[in-house]
Amino acid sequence: MSSSDRKMTEDETGDLKGSKKKQKKGDGWRSEGPKDPIAMLNSLPEKKQQEIQRALHLFSLGQGLPRTLQQARKHKYQFWETQPVPRLDGTGDGAVTHGPITDGEVSVREEPYSLPKGFSWDTLDLSNPTVLKELCGLLNENYMEDDDNTIRFDFSLEYLALKPPNWVDQWHCGVRVDSNQKLVGFIAAVPADILIYETEKRLVQVKLLCVHKKLRLKRMTPVLIRELTRRVNRQGLYQAVYTTVNMLPTPLSSCRYWNRSLNPRKLIEVNHPGAMQNMNLRRAVKFNRLPEVTKTPGLRPATNEDLAGIQSVLQESLCNFDLSPLMSLQEVEHWLLPRKNVIDTYVVEGNDGTLTGVVSFYSIFSRVLNHPVHTGLRAAHLLYIASTATDLADLMEDTLVLAKSKGFDVFSAFDVMDNCSFLEKLKFSVSDVSLHYYLYNWMCPTMSSDKVMNLPLPVFKDLHTEKKKGFSY
Numbered sequence: 001m002s003s004s005d006r007k008m009t010e011d012e013t014g015d016l017k018g019s020k021k022k023q024k025k026g027d028g029w030r031s032e033g034p035k036d037p038i039a040m041l042n043s044l045p046e047k048k049q050q051e052i053q054r055a056l057h058l059f060s061l062g063q064g065l066p067r068t069l070q071q072a073r074k075h076k077y078q079f080w081e082t083q084p085v086p087r088l089d090g091t092g093d094g095a096v097t098h099g100p101i102t103d104g105e106v107s108v109r110e111e112p113y114s115l116p117k118g119f120s121w122d123t124l125d126l127s128n129p130t131v132l133k134e135l136c137g138l139l140n141e142n143y144m145e146d147d148d149n150t151i152r153f154d155f156s157l158e159y160l161a162l163k164p165p166n167w168v169d170q171w172h173c174g175v176r177v178d179s180n181q182k183l184v185g186f187i188a189a190v191p192a193d194i195l196i197y198e199t200e201k202r203l204v205q206v207k208l209l210c211v212h213k214k215l216r217l218k219r220m221t222p223v224l225i226r227e228l229t230r231r232v233n234r235q236g237l238y239q240a241v242y243t244t245v246n247m248l249p250t251p252l253s254s255c256r257y258w259n260r261s262l263n264p265r266k267l268i269e270v271n272h273p274g275a276m277q278n279m280n281l282r283r284a285v286k287f288n289r290l291p292e293v294t295k296t297p298g299l300r301p302a303t304n305e306d307l308a309g310i311q312s313v314l315q316e317s318l319c320n321f322d323l324s325p326l327m328s329l330q331e332v333e334h335w336l337l338p339r340k341n342v343i344d345t346y347v348v349e350g351n352d353g354t355l356t357g358v359v360s361f362y363s364i365f366s367r368v369l370n371h372p373v374h375t376g377l378r379a380a381h382l383l384y385i386a387s388t389a390t391d392l393a394d395l396m397e398d399t400l401v402l403a404k405s406k407g408f409d410v411f412s413a414f415d416v417m418d419n420c421s422f423l424e425k426l427k428f429s430v431s432d433v434s435l436h437y438y439l440y441n442w443m444c445p446t447m448s449s450d451k452v453m454n455l456p457l458p459v460f461k462d463l464h465t466e467k468k469k470g471f472s473y
């Protein structure tokens with residue numbers, strides 16, 4: 001870590017020993033005023049709280065992160081410019097070499113980064129149902145909500161699959177308010193083996209970064225990232241992969257989010273962007289009609305016995321991509337074995353009993369608030385589709401049929417892997433939301449989205465909300 005880096009850390013963690021003025025700046029993400037700002041805000045009437053949140057949101061939109069590479073090149077990233085990530089000045093995104101940016105092993109800080117007074121680190125014990133429930137609470141209330149409070153993300157306990165093989169408890173990193181133990185920040189990492197071009201790398205995948213709405217724009221995020229990085233480094237890992245809709249230095253790849261309506265009536269009624277904006281209900285229903293039954297022979301839900309077959313179908317498709325996860329049998333079981341309301345995986349069994357195809361998708365639930373008819377929305381999000389025999393578009397059409405029959409309202413997918421071969425054909429419509437892939441402390445040439453294989457967990461967001469904010473890319 002460079003000296004400028006350390007200085008930044010101290011500024012951001014409130015660990016300054018300098019002037020009073022500087023100390024105030026260092027306490028950046030602590031709310032000003034009384035000791036427990038959250039209690040104070042909570043004591044206000046609900047309506048008042050909502051007004052404040054709306055005002056804060058408008059404020060934050062004005063100051064939002066850049067959305068395009070051009071904007072990003074002009075932006076000052078106070079934190080990210082101190083980190084081992086490719087630069088945005090044109091040298092980083094045009095890298096031709098492959099390898100670590102810094103030699104992380106040199107010095108790994110032993111003690112945790114300090115937090116402002118009144119807050120403490122807490123490693124969350126996710127085997128404790130009460131803690132898991134608290135985490136769901138933080139995410140459900142703060143991870144995603146649209147501008148007009150109509151749709152809210154609904155994490156379930158089973159959904160937080162944060163314990164894949166070789167998981168590390170220290171990487172479930174929470175921040176609590178001392179006075180009432182309220183959980184106000186979280187970031188997690190899980191181990192992963194990833195193939196980056198020709199290099200097999202054991203690294204971590206960073207997930208579920210979340211800061212309580214009332215502590216936003218106070219620079220808690222850099223502290224969470226630094227502390228997680230320290231904890232990961234302590235275990236001998238120095239690279240990470242992460243995805244976000246935000247433009248940071250410097251995307252390895254960027255892809256677009258596509259929606260396919262399964263329940264046009266409902267999507268129109270809740271004003272979901274997956275509904276065709278330019279179509280009336282009758283036309284939308286006709287346009288999105290699907291066959292009643294599937295047509296791929298041998299298509300069936302995956303079982304425990306299929307794990308090795310799934311692994312081999314996925315491995316076979318790896319050579320087509322520049323970024324792809326390498327999954328052990330245990331990982332295939334953890335990430336892909338069907339789990340009710342979490343993941344569905346189907347396989348195609350050939351005449352001789354060998355598997356020739358696999359398709360899997362996650363369930364994403366949102367609550368619809370304040371609607372006279374609808375209370376929830378069920379979205380399916382494509383994780384993997386691979387086949388050595390069936391045409392991908394046919395297999396995907398069958399997947400849409402299955403998802404519809406299971407009550408999903410919309411199916412979403414990114415234009416990664418070979419998905420472009422069927423997206424338009426199967427009436428997916430492209431949204432204006434992009435997802436960017438990043439590597440921490442690894443330099444390599446950028447890649448097009450069709451060279452990227454999805455990572456084991458999807459983005460948890462219902463990206464619906466981004467569209468409503470009117471972002472354009």
Ligand SMILES: CC(C)(COP(=O)(O)OP(=O)(O)OC[C@H]1O[C@@H](n2cnc3c(N)ncnc32)[C@H](O)[C@@H]1OP(=O)(O)O)[C@@H](O)C(=O)NCCC(=O)NCCS
Pocket residue numbers: 065076077078079080081142143144208209210211212215216217218219220221222243244245246248
């Ligand atoms: C993402 C989130 C944690 C950012 O919090 P915030 O209060 O806006 O930002 P902070 O003031 O704490 O920190 C700002 C710094 O964090 C960086 N940052 C913001 N969002 C980030 C993200 N998703 N990943 C990495 N860094 C991010 C900013 O670039 C900025 O650093 P910079 O000075 O180098 O530009 C918060 O908006 C949140 O909890 N959102 C809901 C959940 C979510 O979207 N999580 C990310 C999933 S991809």
